[in-house]
Amino acid sequence: MRTCAYEKGVCPVAFIDHLLIIGLLVAISAFFSMSEISLAAARKMKLQMLEAEGDSRAARVLALQQAPGHFFTVVQIGLNGVAILGGILGEQALTPYIEQSLNWLAGNQSWIPTLSFVSSFLTVTSVFILFADLIPKRLAMIAPEKVALLVVSPMLLCLRAFKPLVWLFNSVADLFFRLFQLPQTRDEQITSDEIVAMVDAGAEAGVLMEHEQHVIGNVFELDSRTVPSAMTVRDSIIYLSLQDSEDEVRQKVAEHPHTKFLVCDGQIDQVVGYVESKEILRRVLTGQSFTRLNELSVRNVLAVPDTLTLSDVLEQFKAGREDFAVVMNEYALVVGVITISDVLNTLMGNLVHPFSEDQIVQRDQQSWLIDGATSTEDVCRALGLDHLPEQGSYETIAGFMMTMLKRIPKRTDFVMVGDYKFEVVDIDHFRIDQLLVVRQSPPASGQ
Template identity: 55%
Template sequence: MSLFQNIVIILILIAGAGFLSLTEIALAGARKVKLKILAESGDYRAQKVLDLQENSADFFAASQIGLNAVAILGGILGEGAFRPYFLEFIRQFYQGPWADTIGFALSFTLVTSLFILFADLMPKRLAMIAPESIAISVINPIQVFIKICKPLAWFINVIANTLFRLFKVNTTREDNITFDDISAVMDAGAQAGVLQKQEHHFIENVFELEERTVPSSMTTRENVVYFTINESEESIRQKLAEFPYSKFLVCNGNIDQVIGYVDAKDILVRILNNQSLNQLNESTIRNVLTIPDTLTLSELLDRFRSTKEKFAVVINEYALVVGVITLSDIMITVMGDWVTPMEEDQQIIKRDADSWLIEGSTPIEDLKHALEIDEMPEEENYETLAGFMMYKLRKIPRPADIVMHGGYKFEVVDVDHFKIDQLLVTRLLEPNKNNEEESE
């Protein structure tokens, strides 16, 4: 054959190998989520790609048969086509015994470079750019190629499967989507500008409902406003005016003897109708949902859904009331700054770029978001910033006690009857080599 004929055949072989390389990467890299969306919209080719991914053994066997056959044939033709011309060119300058070897090396390098560039590197890089669209475009011709190679592919797969079973290799592909996978997708979307910072934060909070327990979002015991069963009308009116809550616990003497709760709307109706409030009774007191403090927020949402309630009392293992929680508290946890009013007594106050005043009752998850800390040490042992300080110091903190962690200094500012009211958190410009230190 002439040089021109050899070049044409080599170009055809390169094109065939490039097509197989393009197809291999596109079909392997096509994401099932996008393919399912395309299939549901009516693109039958997307469903063919999904079916091929489920049973990919025949395709990969056929692809490797084609690629190796083309590479071997290209090497044989290329070496025979270009070697005489390289040899003739070399002998103009060199007549020694190495002339044939140099001619072979040059022809081998040329053919190999052409196949690497145009049949391997470029097609694979193109396939990685848009794997789903390319996979859909090539699915019909690749199915024809698989049928052509079916007999030899079956034989190769039998040998491969035998070896896999012999060495106990699991060939089943796991396609379960985990929270880490979704988180990675959200991070990529945020970096690409598809998700705004607030939206990213909102989605993260939704998934955190499975991990955050009820105490992280409840109104704590000392902040619960309640009525006693014999509460005077004047006291009821004063509490309604002073505290803008929609629901109030009713207790028999103290907060640990819960009877039920009253809706502020019911009491206001009685006031508008000029009815007496001298004593709370069965017409106004409702049964209250009681829950353990070990429930997660996700479990509480299910409990609210099943009972049709929006208000619950949180009880600890000693049957003591530790707080109350409402559906609105959970929504505030999820929505964050979107629904949290900007009040003077907000839990986290940013003083400047590197320091914050933070209440001790601030949930750890809120602290991590505010300070952009990925993880707190052994955080399963506490729920709040005050709990973190007590856990690290191994004592009841006093003002000026300090804990270092993650490039931040946590300093106790105010303590009221053993309760940590406020801390000053400062970002360290030069993080201490000893990342976690404690001092008094």
């Protein structure tokens, strides 16, 4: 049996024993701190990937996350119990030793016991804050999934060891949750905004390339962008008429080498169907003549309303096994045509046709030339704007100008949006062909 001959109970052997116990308590507290953070912060998606790869520990972590009250209860029991024991043992271990050292340096002064106690308290508290709280939690935040896999087995043992206390405290906690009608399970639903935020973070970290970031962002825009934002507008449609002669058909195909042409009966709103240019080319190459377009296997055309989103159009293309459609408004008038390539252009940007003319051309750091048919989403992205005023009322930047001016714009008309001046610089009949956008200081007075 170990004994001490030192006064006031200051025994080096007991002091070392106390330090070892405090070190053990710090280690236990660090384990619970790491467990708390890692099990809460571990990402479900990554754990599911690890589970699919055959790691059984990931399945146990996911099970704990489904009932977080259990492991949080064990963590709090462990942390609070260790903190109390650490305070008691720390005061017993350090206070006599510090007091004896101060008495040797300053003599027996009345303030020495108080200072010894305060010094012992601050030392033990600092050790626990640094080594049992801050460092373990920061490590757990850096790699929560890896730490969670390491601590899940010991945590399950603690759950079984403290099962009666866990049941007691959880029962009381559940009573309060039911009393105040609070949710008791974590909502794991991921929104599109969260995915976009993750993609932005990945791009900033260099994990995703800039074009990959834009493609992923465009995928979610397919549900919000309507057909007019991607279609070929009515005035730009090149169509064939049943009354066209063979020479007229050949001339249109030669001057406008599209893969498909809308076929109408006299005027554009009398849609009959569409014909593929390869049918015409086949007849020309084989020396066959034709007198009417219906001899060229005119096909039924898919008609879609102009209120559909691009995502809806993709579904229509898939269901009808088509890649070409005519867009009609509520009055059964043709407002445009859309192809699957138009949707892919919206999705992929200039990756599909890298040499096509840009609708937005940045002249310098402060000005842009923008085609009037450019969608408002593309304009906001290029200018760094969150949205434009009354953005739900129009699809293109030309529609924005008409909505703001409340009339058909003419050249030099402009609208101010914050520091940006949107000015009409080119008009084709009544159609806004091009705008100049300049970033400048807000004007002193309105338009």
